[in-house]
Every structure is written in C-alpha cells, then in structure tokens.
Amino acid sequence: MDLIVYHYGMENCKPSHSYGPALRDHFLLHYIISGSGLFELDGKSYNLHANQGFLICPDVITYYEASSKDPWIYTWIGFRGIKAETFLKNIKLDKDNPVFKCKGDIIKKCFEEIRHSSTYKLGYELRLQGYLNILLSELTEQSEAPKAKGDGQKKNYIKKSIQFIETNYSRSMSIESLASYIGLNKNYFSTIFSELLGIPPQEYLIKYRVNKACKLLSNKDLTISEISRSVGYDDPLGFSKIFKQIKGVSPKSYRQALL
C-alpha cells in the first residue's frame, strides 16, 4: 500500500501533560489546534504553538509536553506505507527537520475531516486515505521554497512555460491557458516572455510547432493533415498558412525539397 492510516485522534491536554520518551514504528503527524508546548527529539527542543505541527519518524525517540500555563490541544494521524517517506521528503520533513507551520485553515480542516471519517461505515477507509492524501498534498504546496526575486523568478516562469509548450504543443493551447498554468496574468506573462526571450509567446509557440512539423515532413508516410494535427493545428489550411509565413514555402514544397 502507498499509504496506510494506523490511527488518528485529538487530545485536549491538561497542563504539563507529557508523552515519552518513546519510540514509534510508523510516522505520526501532529497539528496544534491551540495552546503551546514543547517537542524534543535528538537532543533538540522546539517550543511550538497553534497552527504549527511536528512529525515523529519511526524508530526515533521523542518526548513532548503541554505548556503548564497554556496547554495545547492537538490532533494527530499515524500512518506508514511505501510512499510515506517520499511524500514526507517532498514536504521537506524528516527527523532533522520535524517542525512545520501551516498557512490558512486547510490543514486544520483536513484533520477535522479525518476525525469525522469514523461516521462513515462503507466508505470509511477510502475517505480516510483521501484526506491523508489531501493533507500531504497541502503540506507539499505550503513547503514550496520561497520564490526567487527579480530576474530569477521571471526565468523560472519562462522555464516553466517552455516546458509546458514542449509537452503540450500537439494540443490546442491559448496563451491565456499557458499564463494561467504558470499562475500569471496573461498580459504580464506576455510582457516578461518578450522581455526575456525577445519574442512574444505566440511567436515562440508557432516557431516551435513549425520546427517540429519540419522534422515530421521528412517522413513521407505522413500526410500534411496528419502532421498539422500532430503539431496542434486542427485545420491543415491554417497550418499551411503559418508554415509558409515562417519558412517562406508551403509544407508540400518543403517536403519536395527534402525528398
């Protein structure tokens, strides 16, 4: 199994309530709903409060204790599985970096839904696993490295858009959908694309498709219509127009010159 949920729950701790030192044989994610407390692992201490969480890894001795003045209320989920470690690595969580901070209230809601799963009789396990996946997905999103600033960030946008073009050129695609894939406004996307590459995204996409078509034209078993569809043009006539505009000759003439 990729992921198996072992157990889950919520604890409204009394002042100075503690657990451990103890070992676990599975991963255990805690999320602090309110209050504060202390988490210790490998000789390191972490003072944690609401909206933070911590991970306990298998075979690692840990100790945690609620604050005497403002004891925490936390919720947890224990799990393991062949993909558990990979998923946690994506979140950049391990025994050396066991603490995370949550933005918004999606994580809190995931834990609420996980606890609420017990009210389902037939779909219980699927629901539980589903919410664990959503929880890990959200933590992965939130753990994303801070965005680079200036040209570095712009280069990242352009790199991402080029990768998108290279894998989706054979499908119909608008510049707006491309910009939206990157998470930018289409106008701003066009501006930075032209700024960094010297040509607008539309022109880049057309040239990329025409270059791909040139390679396909060397295969005489393919018709012009098949090639036009293969590079994202449903209308062969439109494709021929564009091709002639870029290469100066029609696709047919280009092929004759090749063969």
Added chain:
DNA sequence: TGTGTGTGAACATTCTGCGG
C-alpha cells in the same frame, strides 16, 4: 517614499475559420 511585481482595462494588431 521609491522600487519592483503584478493586475485590469482599453485599444490596436494579428490570427483563425469559413464561405465563395
């Protein structure tokens, strides 16, 4: 307060699809 990043609107230009 200045600067950089990003958005939204308006308008111009280019592209696309269709009929002849």
Added chain:
DNA sequence: CCGCAGAATGTTCACACACA
C-alpha cells in the same frame, strides 16, 4: 487562394500592493 468577420493576442498605461 482570397477576403471577411470574429476571436485571440500584444501593447500600453494606470493602479494596487509589498517591501526595503
């Protein structure tokens, strides 16, 4: 292949917002 109309895209500018 041409011309047209509508759609899509590019350009420019004003503005908001975050941050130093």
